[in-house]
Amino acid sequence: MFRGLRALDGLTVRIPRGATYCLLGPNGSGKTTFIRAIVGLIRLDGGDLHVLGEHVSSVRSLYPRIGYMTQHRALYPDLTVQENMEFFAGLYGIDGQRRKRRIAELLEMVELSDHRDRLAGALSGGMYQRLSLACTLIHEPELLLLDEPTVGVDPALRQSFWMYFDQLASEGKTVIISTHLMDEAEKCRIVGYMRSGRMAAEGSPDEIMQLAGLKPHLELLLEDPERDASLLRSEGYEVEVSGGVVRIRIDKHAQIKEILEIISPLDMRLREPSLEEAFLTLSGVA
Template identity: 70%
Template sequence: MVGEESPAADPSQDYSIVARGLLKSFGRLRVLNDLSVRIPRGTTYCLLGPNGSGKTTFIRAVAGLLRLDGGYLSVLGEPVHTVDRVYPRIGYMTQHKALYPDLTLRENMEFYAGLYGIEGGERDERISELLEMVDLADHIDRITGDLSGGMYQRLSLACTLIHDPDLLLLDEPTVGVDPILREAFWRFFDGLAEGGATILITTHLMDEAERCKTVGYMRGGRMLAEGSPEELKRLAGLRPILRLWVKDPRASASSLAAEGLPVEVVGGVLQVRIEDTRRLKEILERVEPSDLRLVEPSLAAAFLRLSEGGSR
């Protein structure tokens, strides 16, 4: 049965999510295809991948909202088929609208607080704190259906956080949120992770993925690459580029190429792909540039390279 395994098979309690060989199909479409991943407690973990790669399906499986066809999945130390035991410790913010449009912001938050048995002064204090955090305190009695898209996202996040969950599942939570508030959200997420909570997030915003401790790249229902943002760039075959302004770019390029360095001239500027940082001093001494700039590869470039199936 999915999710059942002897306790000795995974004795560690250091992981919020442990998945091995997950399978899920919708008709003839295989959405999760032998997916395996372990996500530690107290971390920020970003799922990247093209549309249809299985990210949302995986999050829904973790939340206990769909039945897997095979594999093993545990959530907060419990097999997924007993997720009801840990459900009060999970916060899930879906891409779809899940709030009541005819209720005010206060009433929506009171409803979600009630689901987790939060009442009285504790409830009121928590609502005030979270609405302040998402910059909606001045709109507490406004009808939810009248909110803009960005304000709705902010209220959804506040409702997701009402019970102070140990595991946050956030499916593109900052869509439509302005950069200043996104920064505030991420400071809050980082604080939660430092306190021991786990944040699993999907996003198409590469600057957000860069902020996560670990990035997992999915394609075709599999986990193809995993590591820190810097490690993922290297797995995609990307390296820093050293741009050098020199008197005779072509002569300098020939000199460096003779030493086995990957070099080219672009727009009259020497560009050297840095495979080994220990050779930087050698490069600078050989060409004596008048100016230089080190260009780090972006996670967006790594995403494109991995989407195309390329690495080197």
């Protein structure tokens, strides 16, 4: 409870190992509170929480197995990139050649190898995020908790981050990510949509879109839109005509062939539903 507000209310979540799991939802929905609870930064008023097979109260044994990247600036501004990396490596007892190798490969991944002597406090926002992620990964955690990790990161590097996250998941590690970016949520194996402290919907991106009642549709340019729309309706299709364009909702892609056997469009475009549309629908906006 926060000043009478129940931040996580009746929340039940089971996240499998080896998955990329996206926490999606509007500001104030409870995403960050949930992540903070996982790492033991918030004491729960009720309920039960187990992390990596252990009760969350087992903080000492859990911390070395978890990597947590917070939204807030958690690095030391007066230390260089290299020194921050060495500090976090030391916290987890990583030394010698292993430390040297691990720092080198992570700085290369986040494209900071040429900036290792710069002070963290002098980095741009995007570069700071990259260093923060590298420090979070230094001890090769089994569970990675990333609170909006790609804010300020350019699209190309963001793509390389996601390739790395997918690699971690393929190795059996679990990656939990909170984000407002719909294209990132679509990359995850499981999406949990939170609203007002509750899990409003959970499943794969396709399952979330089905929960929102969204379906793909065809946009057809036809010589006689009204005539062909009437013909398609007689075959049981859900059709609307707008601006001379015929739109048909379909349940499965195999129906496209069936439609083309009924009419001959001048042009055709298939529009797949997006997770953003599902987000707006579940939020009651659309």
